[in-house]
Amino acid sequence: MHKKTKFLAYAVILLLAIATVSFQSAPRQHPNIVYILADDLGYGDVSANNPEGKIITPNLDKLASEGMRFTDAHSPSSVCTPTRYALMTGRYPWRSRLPVGVLRGYSRTLIENDRATVASMLRKNGYQTGVVGKWHLGLDWALKKEHEAMASTENYGIKTEMNPEHIDFTREAAQGPNTVGFDYSYILPASLDMPPYCYLENQKLAELPSAYTDGNKLTSGYTGPFWREGKMAPSFDFHGVLPNFIQKAKEFITRQSKTKPFFLYLPLPAPHTPWLPTNNYKGKSKAGEYGDFVQQVDASIGEVLKTLKESGFADNTIVIFASDNGPYWRQNFIEQFNHKAAGPFRGMKGDAFEGGHRIPFIVRWPGKVKAGSVSNATTTLANLMATCADIVSNKDAAFVTEDSYSILPVLLGKTRQVAQQPAVIHSSSVGYYAIRKGDWKLILGLGSGGFTEPRQIKPTVGKPEGQLYNLSVDVAETSDVYAQHPEKVKELTALLEQIKQSKVKILSK
Template sequence: MTGFLKVGIAAGGFAILLFLMGTVPQSGKKQRPNIVYILADDLGYGDVSANNPGGQIKTPNIDKLASQGMRFTDAHSPSSVCTPTRYGLLTGRYPWRSRLPVGVLRGYSRTLIEANRPTVASLLKSNGYQTAVVGKWHLGLDWQVLPGHEALLATDGYGIKSDMNPDHIDFSRNPSQGPTTVGFDYSYILPASLDMPPYCYLENQQLTELPTGYTKGNSLESGFTGPFWREGKMAPSFDFYDVLPRFVDRATAFLRKQTTQKPFFLYLPLAAPHTPWMPTKTYAGKSKAGEYGDFVQQVDAAVGEVLNTLDESGLSGNTIVIFASDNGPYWRESFVNRFNHKAAGEFRGMKGDAFEGGHRIPFVVRWPGKVKPGSISAATTTLTNLMATCREIIGEKDKTAIPEDSYSILPVLLGKSKEVPEQPAVVHSSSLGFFAIRQGDWKLIEGLGSGGFTDPKEIKPQAGEPAGQLYNLATDVAETRNLYQQNPEKVRELTDLLAKIRQSKTRLETGAKQ
């Protein structure tokens, strides 16, 4: 065999090896990164053991992800409850700009994302990505109605501010709007939270089984904890224990079908550890924080399965993995005392609240070769920043479609900045509609009380008392000292900035430092 032939065979063998490893460049162009976004449901900042080593829950897979990427200590959801955050995440707009400025949708709600509204999915799809959503949707579906009820669809707020009547829905017909119409090529979803009917799945906006069964609900007197779910329609074969494993199976099946020829975006909004807290037998009793802690550890194992699939499929090297939660935990003070576990970490409050515990969330980003492993960022960021970050990653130049409230965190991820450039502030909204604005060390809450689930929820100020709350988080991260009356200039400054953001129709590029 000649030397030339040997070299040729060796080169060919090397090319084959590169192909099998998924590293062959496409037509000389640098391949865009895949994106996997895992969104836990009601997971607290302190439920991740990397954030709270002294907690009673262990999350080795999420911790490993953090050790391989960047862990954020000051990341926030735009709202303290489910639906609004999901709207903000996918659209890059604060949720109070939507048709549902306060509250959440239900399983019989109509789609909240406006027609023709750009989303992260539609952005990536238009740039050559294969897009998929597997998991809890909770952004509404335009269910079709039975003959004779069409006029209801023209009623103001029907299906948004009030639920559709399930007896008026024609379940034999596919919803006219949902994941498919906002940019997802493939979808396998639960309509809303796992404790809200109808209990069923839709694949590509078609019911996999009609909800002809019925459940009387479970643990209805538990105070929305434990194995709680509401009564209502369900598919006859629906199994609450099977939901989390099923979503993981569908997500990993999608990943195994992917190749290096086309980038993909997988949005995986898990329905856990939101109620019902129903860990499978494998995880029951594995934590020291009761059913909730066990369920969190099952969520962690689910994250591990997704990461292992990426590794086994040779996709990890060119995949950005983002892990976050949609809001803080539903974890009462009595549970903190009972289990000696602070699900919200050192922060005050819980899900629903304007306090930090309601919206400060675990947030981790891994991007091999780009994000420094084991890095920790104190940059203040919010989940609405996904859209702008994706735009910068893929090199989108069209500035006319930049959403109002999204700023790229790419410079932070790459270690080029310690704060999010151009972001004027971060705004939160509580379950009762309290607004909070954060800039630098200062946080202003419009109103007194938690604004959410923690008592007292709302306090009417008496004569001589402050009208709102002002905290310096640098010295008082637990929000125990209200400085509203001592710092009128800071109150006025943040109040004016909040008003400016709320009134703005375009993105504010103030360059204000955080």
């Protein structure tokens, strides 16, 4: 072989060897993360959790068969806004400016200025971030000039709504999803039964809310196709909201690059009221219009999963599915349809009882999370921040929050419980605290603390002031053993107070 030819051959071999080593040593791209949050979906509405139920959810069942299904996952609160605050910030909702209750459509942003969020952390780690769906964490709507001074009032627009007549809808909202870490946002301000009924894209109204609705089914008891009266965009279609969000989510996925990871937060507006199944889903379940709407939600999630697969993202995408709290499913519905939306648990949305905050929770991560696995680990949605930081190896102290603990070791099958998590805490719609440690659950208050009657019971002098349940033998919370275990009441009360007062993460001993 000619010397020059031989030299070129050796050079090519050397370059190939260097390229191979470089490729092998290059870090694998972080996984994409798609977080789907249903609204008011019960643990027992997912047929994988409740095979005897009257609702069929084939897409969620398939997701569970391909990933890990949790049996003891909880929302930090039993109602919408507080849970979303905890999910985004890794802090329990009672640490916010709105310790009890929910925001409305004209409320200002609840997430504090410069507060770290899951979105801002992932963006710092190179993620393209997007949110499509029901926001319900407030917007700093622009005020008309004559009302601008009100913006400096403490908690203005938090404890009570802003007056819509003071808002200049022609101007972009000053704060919202794009100021807390999202590169792209397409949202409904609050729940689909709360005005204003309109969409905002990147904090700008897609259409001014210049029309008005008188509301619908106002005497239905917050069920069925119920929505409140108020401002709306002229072309707003209540039936089209869920399909619209699914289409926008699919568009977000398909325009992503294969070289940069993405985080899509998809907070669905359903099956929260108004229950509005489209014609092709009416009568498909055996649980009335609510059940039909749930089955439409399931099919919608299937569309998103199909788009991930067709776009070539499925194999390197973590899909997380959860609900923001328990279902609004009253006892008369249980009896009418023989369907337990909360599964075997007592109560419903709003309650301190398990039915208010024990939720469906599924995680799929091909090649990492064992397909068809079931975890009994006790976890809350506040754990997203620490889990995502663990996944991307972010050690920045700015993203270490008071109440978030990584569930990554559980997902990878390395542990059975969430390491170092001292307890989990729930708050009800009226502000009852509940603390769970191991098998024991303490509720500070009598009654449901939410929507189940009796909601609040005044303690009798000399009698128990709260409720204590051993969930290992009484998952339905039918036997209150508060009086029989004063030492456990004292222990859990002290731990709850320690966590409430702490400004740093408390680690279990």
